[in-house]
Amino acid sequence: MSQVNTAPLASVWDGGRSPYAVNSKKFGMWLFIISDALTFSALLMAYTYVRLATPNWPTPFHFSPSIIFSTVMTFCLLSSSLTMVMGVHAMNHGNRKAAVGWILATICGGLAFVGLHLTEWLNLIRNEHVTPFDNPWGVPLFGGTFFALTGLHMTHVIIGVIYLGIIAFAVGRGKFKAEDVEVSGLYWHFVDLVWMFIFPLVYLMSAKI
Amino acid sequence: MSAHTEVAEHVNGATTKAFVNVWFALLFMTGVEVFLAYEQIPVLIFLTALVGLSVIKAALIIAYFMHLKFEKLSLFLTLFPMLILCIMLMLLMFMPDSSRLMMMRPR
Numbered sequence: 001m002s003q004v005n006t007a008p009l010a011s012v013w014d015g016g017r018s019p020y021a022v023n024s025k026k027f028g029m030w031l032f033i034i035s036d037a038l039t040f041s042a043l044l045m046a047y048t049y050v051r052l053a054t055p056n057w058p059t060p061f062h063f064s065p066s067i068i069f070s071t072v073m074t075f076c077l078l079s080s081s082l083t084m085v086m087g088v089h090a091m092n093h094g095n096r097k098a099a100v101g102w103i104l105a106t107i108c109g110g111l112a113f114v115g116l117h118l119t120e121w122l123n124l125i126r127n128e129h130v131t132p133f134d135n136p137w138g139v140p141l142f143g144g145t146f147f148a149l150t151g152l153h154m155t156h157v158i159i160g161v162i163y164l165g166i167i168a169f170a171v172g173r174g175k176f177k178a179e180d181v182e183v184s185g186l187y188w189h190f191v192d193l194v195w196m197f198i199f200p201l202v203y204l205m206s207a208k209i
Numbered sequence: 210m211s212a213h214t215e216v217a218e219h220v221n222g223a224t225t226k227a228f229v230n231v232w233f234a235l236l237f238m239t240g241v242e243v244f245l246a247y248e249q250i251p252v253l254i255f256l257t258a259l260v261g262l263s264v265i266k267a268a269l270i271i272a273y274f275m276h277l278k279f280e281k282l283s284l285f286l287t288l289f290p291m292l293i294l295c296i297m298l299m300l301l302m303f304m305p306d307s308s309r310l311m312m313m314r315p316r
Contacts, residue, residue: 037292067246071243081274186276193267200259204242204245
C-alpha cells in the first residue's frame with residue numbers, strides 16, 4: 001500500500017533528476033538574472049524617489065539629440081536581441097557557422113548602443129554641463145542617479161559584448177555547446193529587458209513631465 | 210555526438226517567424242511610447258501607458274527571447290513570484306514616502 005502511494009511521489013523532486021529540466025549553467029544564470037533584476041529595481045526606484053521628491057528636477061533630454069539617440073539605442077538593443085535569439089536557434093540546430101555570424105551581429109548591436117550612449121553622455125557633460133556631482137540647475141542628485149543607473153546598465157552591455165566575443169570565438173573553434181550560447185543569450189536579453197524600463201523612465205518621462 | 214545532443218535537447222521552442230514577430234511587436238510598442246511622449250494626453254494616462262507597455266515588452270522578451278514560455282512551470286514558479294514579492298516590498302518602502310514628499314512640494 002505504502003509503495004503504491006510513494007511511487008508517484010518519487011518524482012523529479014526526489015533526487016537524481018533535474019526538477020526544472022534545465023542544466024546547471026542555465027539555472028545559475030537565471031538566479032544571477034533575478035538577483036541583478038533586484039539591483040536594477042532598487043536603482044530605478046531610487047531614481048523615481050529622488051525625482052518625485054525634488055521640485056525642480058531637470059529635464060535636459062531634448063528631442064534632438066537625446067530622444068532620437070535613445071530611441072535608436074533602443075532599436076539597436078532590440079535588434080541585437082533578435083540576432084542573439086537567431087544565434088541560439090542556429091546553434092540548437094547544429095549550425096555553428098551561422099551561430100557565429102548571428103553572435104557577431106549581436107556584438108555589433110551592443111557596440112552601436114555603447115557608442116551612441118557615450119555620445120549622449122558627452123553631449124550632457126559638454127553642452128548641458130551635467131556631471132555626477134553637479135549641474136547648472138543645482139540638483140546634484142540628478143547627475144548622481146542618472147549616471148549611476150545608465151552607467152551600471154552600460155557596464156552590463158560592455159561585459160555582455162566581451163562575454164559574447166569569447167563565446168563567438170570558442171564556438172567558431174568548435175568548442176562550447178548549444179547550452180553555453182543559450183546561457184550567454186539569457187544574459188544579453190536581460191540587458192535588453194532592463195533598458196525597456198530605463199528608456200521610458202529616464203528619457204521619455206523628461207519629454208512631458 | 211555533441212551535435213546530435215545539441216539538436217535533440219531543443220526540440221521545443223518558438224520558430225524564427227515567431228521571434229521576428231515579437232521583434233516587430235517590441236519595435237511597435239517602443240514607437241507608441243515615443244509617440245505618446247509628445248502627444249497632449251493626461252499625465253496619469255501617459256504614465257499608465259508607459260508602465261503597461263514596458264511590462265508587456267519585458268514579458269515578451271522573457272517569454273520568447275529568454276525561452277521561459279517553453280520551460281517547465283516549476284522554473285517560473287521558483288524564480289518570478291519571489292522577484293515580484295521583493296519588488297513589492299521595495300515599493301512598500303519607497304512609494305508612500307515619495308508620494309508624501311511630492312505632496313509637500315512648495316506650490
